[in-house]
Amino acid sequence: MQSEQTQIHTQPARRKLPGWLLAFGIALLAAGIMFLPFIIYEKGNFFFFGDFNVQQIPFYRMAHDAVRSGEVLWNSYTDLGANFIASYSFYLLFSPFFWLTLPFPSEMVPYLMAPLLMLKTASMALTSYFYIRRFVRTDEYAIIGSLCYAFSGFATYNIFFNHFHEAMVFFPLLLIGVEELVQNRRRGVFALAVAVNCIVNYWFFIGEVVFVVLYVFLRMTDRSWGMTVKRFCAVALESVLGLCLAMVVLLPSVLAIMGNPRTTSDNLLYGWNFWIYSTVQRIPQILQTLFFPPELPSRPNFFPDGGAKWSSLSAWLPLFGVSGTAAFLLAARRSWLKKLLFTCLFMALVPGLNSAFILFNNSYYARWFYMPVLLMCLATATALERRDIDYVRGVRWYAGGVLLFMVACGLTPSKTSEGEWKLGLMEEPIRFWLVCLIAVCCVALTLWIVRQLRRNPAFVRTAIALTAAVGCLHGMFFIGSGRLYGTSGSFLRERALAGYDSIAFPGEDEDEFFRLDLYNTLDNLGMYWHVPNIQAFHSIVPNSIMEFYPYVGVKRDVSSKPEVNNYALRPLLSVKYLAVSQSEKDAENLMPGYTFSFSQFGYDFYENENYLPMGFGYTTGVRQSVLDTAPLSLRANVMLEAVGLSEEAMERNADILTELESIDYASLNASGMEEAVEERRQYTCDTFAFDKTGFTATCDLDEDVLMFFSVPYDSGWSATVNGEPVVIEKASVGFMAVRVPAGEAEIRFEYMTPGLIPGAFVSAGGLVLLGVYLLVMRRQDRRAAAADPVPASFRSLREHREESIQSAQTVLTPESPAPALEQPEPETPDGKEEQDHETE
Incomplete structure (x- = not known):
């Protein structure tokens, strides 16, 4: 193995483009191809279904206009009114991708949704590349791993919740920061990574904290990592400094959700529910996601009664699936990566441990899976690169899992609700067998390239191309499947988007404030139209709203939808008009005291005779x-x-x-x-x-x-x-x-947003403390350099990088390999030709 590494490191670099740029460019190109047909079909827009249509698009445009106008404290278009910073810090407000929309005019924002998704996908590949590259010897395998991450089932599934992609983009920076601090003594990187992840999405940051703690303690089991008491204290200190830097966002956000019914002690897991899932389908459903592409968030098909709708349950990797992870785990004996992957699997299978990533909430979510998915991508890249790992064994496990779930879910007799016999446990047979076909094709392609091309100079290029192609084609299938259940594009273009600030209420003073009521229509249509209204689908609103609605008999969990039988609520909330689709019958009798006023954008508007103005x-x-x-x-x-x-x-x-x-x-x-x-x-x-x-x-x-x-x-x-x-x-x-x-x-x-000013002071103090910390550490490094004629900080970048890669390779090498793994590959001319190509 040492001779191979020496040979690779001495090969002249002949590639013009660096690996990180290739990872970014390939992912961007594949994502562009994936979204392009839908953009063309929707005349420049990108529509999906469910939450993407009713939250992501109107939220982006409304927030875009609020920031550009300076109305960033209180927002009257979110439910009955909301703390703008706290309500949107979870969704988009501190995402750099959202801020890229600000130079564009308001009417352009809906057209930017797909380009931003492409950019996020490419950015996932970029940041994951830099992490994976630390542990593999050549750029090509890091590119394969980064593409697996960017087009993973978790990433594709969460097009539905596209603000989840920000967490995937920035999470690898946390692990890079830890590695840099412990292994290379580069200070400040981890603190900045902590701050960035916390600012971009504080809720995902909670799970990331849990994961990083696991990562550090299991990574420490490898003595070659270089963890010492001093460096452990540095990790802890930089964690606190990063948290202080983010306090300007974190404090207002935390204060806003305290008391929210979804975060109170009433929603904590306890008793046997902490240890055992309430549905017997949950555990096989979790395992199934390792072998098959993701299912639509609202339509689980393999296990329809698993209770995991909208949970982001997916851990599939394009093309390779679980094969690379299985091959690595079967070969590695005591690797820290093996320990961490098995720990993640165990936590996923135990309800209470799974919920540790969401503060032990009793709702089932797998929205932390992108973290072990990154490690699976690392294991896959390593297993593909190392010739002493029998990758075919991993493919056998992959094929066996696919076959098992196909037979169990597809061929088991069952009865319909009407008592008729049918074959299979799935809800939608056509979609089930199409997903199975994708998985079978991936198994076959993986087996082919591993058996036929692994020693061929074209292997890495073929693997990269197939990974990108499978990720792209599956993405098209997934988006197309979702569009079958989504609102029609013509409705969204001609009624929802077209109505933004365009509804002409007759005879009204443009400065008059009133609210609109909408009956039985698209969620957040009022936000699409940019009209204050009482129908809202938004999870983070003032606690007073969450308190008021249940008090008057209106269910309020993630949305506000007062029924028409509560007609007295409308005057109390200053509702002046009721909008009803022209396809509705008997609309004039929905509530007492409404008379027809005008029609626009396919809706009839009825005026409330009992309207009370605000105040x-x-x-x-x-x-x-x-x-x-x-x-x-x-x-x-x-x-x-x-x-x-x-x-x-x-x-x-x-x-x-x-x-x-x-x-x-x-x-x-x-x-x-x-x-x-x-x-x-x-x-x-x-x-x-x-x-x-x-x-x-x-x-x-x-x-x-x-x-x-x-x-x-x-x-x-x-x-x-x-x-x-x-x-x-x-x-x-x-x-x-x-x-x-x-x-x-x-x-x-x-x-004034509660916590904003105190949080800003804490962030400013954290910035000062970070500067002092870096200055003190720099002085210590200088003192150490005076005693070391060739200190690490003055070594050439190339020498330092090679040393880091050597250390990383040692980390992933099994401590007690099987005899077959101990033997280095013979340096045949073919082997040399292959290594030369990989270096290119």
Whole structure:
């Protein structure tokens, strides 16, 4: 083996392009070919299905316009209103790919979705290349591994959630940073990698922290890595410094999700659910994803009752599948990589350990799989490169797994829900057998190139080309399958995208604020149209929204969709129009008090006769304890008659409010709602408008009132009335109200993102500390250099790089190889020719 390495290192480099550029370019070209047919078909756009259509596209455009206009604190187009930074830091706000859209005009943003996906795919290949290249001897095998990562089943699956790709792009930098710090003593790289990953997506960063801890402790089992107590302390210190650098984003994000029902202790795994999956299909479903391409997120087919919809469950590698990983694991005896891969598999099969990557939440997600997938790509590249590894054994395991699941899922007799016999356990036989065909072709191609070409000079080029081709063609199949279930492109182009800021509401003051209601249509259509509305599909909104909706009988998990039977909710939330598709029948009778107004973009718009403008006053209040006694479906009716307040708030405002001590249920009907609306109209604001830092309202009233605004309550708000600070009351469970005196009044609400300023100070402090740390370490290096005539820091880059590769190769070599693995390959002329080609 040593003679081979010496021979490779002394070969003159004849390739013009560096390996990292080839990895990036090949991935970009393959991704471009993958997306191009769909771009052409959709006339420049790229549409998929599900969350991609209803979240990624409207989020990108809305956020793009918000940032360009400077409205980055509060966003009135997200549900009933939201903390913009905290709500979008998870989705896109701090992604460099999103910021690439800012130079373009708003109407161009939807056309940029596919180019950005291509760029993300190429960037995945780039960063993973740099990591894998540390452990293989030639660029070509690092390119193969990087293409496996960029076109992995996890990456393809998560086109559906394209903001997950950012985590895949930047995660390899964490591992590179650790390696550089421990092995090469390059300081600061890991701290910056920690900061970047945390800033880009704080939620994925939680799982990455867990993984990096595992990585460090299992990597330490290899003594040649060079971990010492001093370097371990450096890793810990740089972790803290990186976290401090990211605090300007992390602190506001964490404060915003604290109290969110999806993050509370009620959603933690416990009991037997910590150790055993509740569905018997889950474990075989996890194993199946190693052998077969990913299934559509909303339509699992092999195991339809596995309970893993939208979970990002996929660990398949294009072309090679699990063969390279199996071949490496069978050959390596005590490698740190083997230990880490088996640890990841064990954690994936135990619910509680799997959930460690999402703070032990009881929802099933496999959204951390991209981390072991990167290691599988490394194992595959290593197994292909090393001739002392019997790769065919890995192919046999690959073929055996494919055959097992094909027989079990495809040929087992079962019964339909109607009691009829059928062959197979899958939901959709055609799609099942097409996926099986892809897997079988991959097994055959892998076996062919390993057996027929592995000692041929054309092997690496063929492997690279086939990996890119399989990734590209499978991507086309996957996207095409998803489009079968997605909203039609013509609807998205001609109704959704075309309506952005284009709906002409007749006779309206352009400065008037009101909300739109949409019935039984595309999720987030109101955001597509850039109109404030009450129908929203968004996971991260103010906790007050999550508290209010269930209180009035509306389910609120990942979306807000009030049913039409809760008609009193609409005046409370200042809904002026109801949009109903022209294909709907009997639309005028959906809710009482709506009359037809106009038609546009294929929708009929009905005006709410009981509309209340934003900002209306109360002279009657009801204590929360009394409001709690009303049925859920009637609480909005009560809230129209009297503002709901806590005991303390009721006492503070007892001088201007008449207390509603009991509820008259006879008045809680449509006519009662109309009477309550008429009363509220006596105390409405004359003007109301949002701006970059909050909103302003004016009024001229005959008596003191508690002025109510259906803007979600948030700790970042402060208020003044006629320039004097006032107390903001949490009103009607989730909103805000302030005392307003009789006469002319100007009401001003200012918003500042909670945690943003303290987080900025911590980040600034972290930057100073990082600079001090680097200066101190530099001085120590200089002192060490004075005692070393040829210190490592002054060696040539080539010598240093060769030493690093030699160390990495030693790390992956089994400590106790089988006799066959100990024998170096004979240096035949053919072998020399092959090595020369690989160097090229």
